[in-house]
Amino acid sequence: MARRPNPENRDRIVRTTRDLIRRNGVPGTTMLDVVAAAGASRGSLYHYFPGGRSEMVGDAVRSAIDEYTTGIDYLVTLTPAEAIPLLVEVWRAEAEASDYTAGCPVVAAALGGASEPEARDLAGEAFTSWTHAMSQMLVNHGLPGDRAESLATLALAAIEGAVVLGLAQRSSEPMERVAQELVALVEGFEPG
Structure with a gap:
């Protein structure tokens, strides 16, 4: 009787890939690294990711984007003076927890575009979405739309x-x- 795939194993592999991307970048994250760090078999990688490394990296980047988007969607309900420090605090805590060895996996995906163009495209879409969300937060708090978009990008x-x-x-x-x-x-802008 064939064993049913365990979704928890797949999730562990995705989380491990994401962490390795944060630490080593996309080009520096190999399937063998993931096997070793996740305690998975090589066969399980091909079972869960029939598209190989590209699929595995893409799923890890999507996972990060989904998590960060949920956080940004919450932050934009706050005032800019509340949201900006909170967003930075998340990154400060993550950097400190990794002893300054792990950054943003979405940035890593953007930078690793030569080896994984789909991951770079996902990163570009995420940054566009996050910029628009931050822009909307600024508009909601009185900034004119054109200034809000520029300031959100900044x-x-x-x-x-x-x-x-x-x-x-x-x-x-x-x-x-x-x-x-x-x-x-942000506080220096007069409501529009």
């Missing part, structure tokens, strides 16, 4: 960049500074 780029700086400098200070400056910038 905020997302600054936050992701601050994470990269924090990892390189092994410090949360860049993230904390960016949060403070973005809040000051």
Whole structure:
């Protein structure tokens, strides 16, 4: 009798792939690395991901995007002065918990586009969606639409960049500074 696939095993492989992408980037994450880190068999990878490495990476990136999108959707219900520091705090906590070795898997997907173009495309769609969500939050709090879209782009780029700086400098200070400056910038706008 054939054994039924265990969805928990597949989920563990997706989470492991996502973590390795955060630490090693897309090009630095191999199927053998995933097998070792997840305690999975090579056969199970091909069973759960018949499309191979591309499917496995794509599912890991989608998983990260889904989780972060849920968080961003919540954050945009807050005021910018509440949401921006909270978003930065999530990244600060994750960077510190990894001893500054793991960043955003969506950024890693964007940077790994040469080896996995689908993952890069997913990252591009996610950043577009997140920018629009942040823009809507700013509009809801009185900023004109054109300024809100530009400021949302600036905020997302600054936050992701601050994470990269924090990892390189092994410090949360860049993230904390960016949060403070973005809040000051947003609060400096007069309602439109």
